[in-house]
Amino acid sequence: MHLLKLPSILAVSAVLCFSAGCSKRGSQSKGAEPQATTQPPSSTSSAPTAQAPQSKSKSKSVSDDNCPMALPGTTAKAEDTPEGVALTLSTPEPTQVSELQQRSRRMLHEQATATQQRASNATPMEEAEREDLGIGQLEEQDGLDETGMGGSGMAGAPTMPASASVQDTPDGVVIVYSALDPKKQKQLSSEIHSAAEQMKPGKCPGMGGPSPSLE
Secondary structure (H helix, E strand, O other): OOEOOOOOOOOOOOEEEOOOOOOHHHHHOOOOOOOOOOOOOOOOOOOOOOHHHHHHHHOOOOOHHHOHHHOOOOEEEEEEEOOEEEEEEEOOOHHHHHHHHHHHHHHHHHHHHHHHHHHHOOOHHHHHHHHHOOOOOOOOEOOOOOOOOOOOOHHHOOOOOEEEEEEEEOOEEEEEEEEOOHHHHHHHHHHHHHHHHHOOOOOOOOOOOOOOOOO
16 A cells, blocks of 8 residues: 555545544655644734634634535535444535535645644654654555545544545545544544534534624
């Protein structure tokens, strides 16, 4: 099985590992340019405003253009499977299927990039702990009809090391998540089911965009 850089969003398959990656080999995959982060605010204003926390939150968000749920009529459903937990994204509009599939891949790539950047900003102690566990930053494998997508971690990625496979369907995609540590599968399943419940029209967990007012 070969390791390679993510070719493009048009690729039908690849495998990603989240939460700082899954092996030491993953640390070699640093070619992707992070899209989900912004530069740390170096504000010259004398008083803090409500925009500061928005900027911090946005650094962990995925672009609205990459949210599959932004396509009218798109639905999300989670279901446990023998391999892990599956998230099905589908649209009733045949003309939107290709766009839904492309958005899903762009979102997955951006989530993986955000996770990789978090790993690169880790303290020496955190990095040493990851190395002791054999955890790298990002690992991709070819030929498994796989890539990855979100839980409640960086930009919606799973919070624990996990692989996520995506496969095209006639009306969208099916993404199957598997925790690298079998003991964490129940927690991962809970995260994905929760994410599916939050995936309303126009909204993807961990993404930017309008949110309900708390005032």
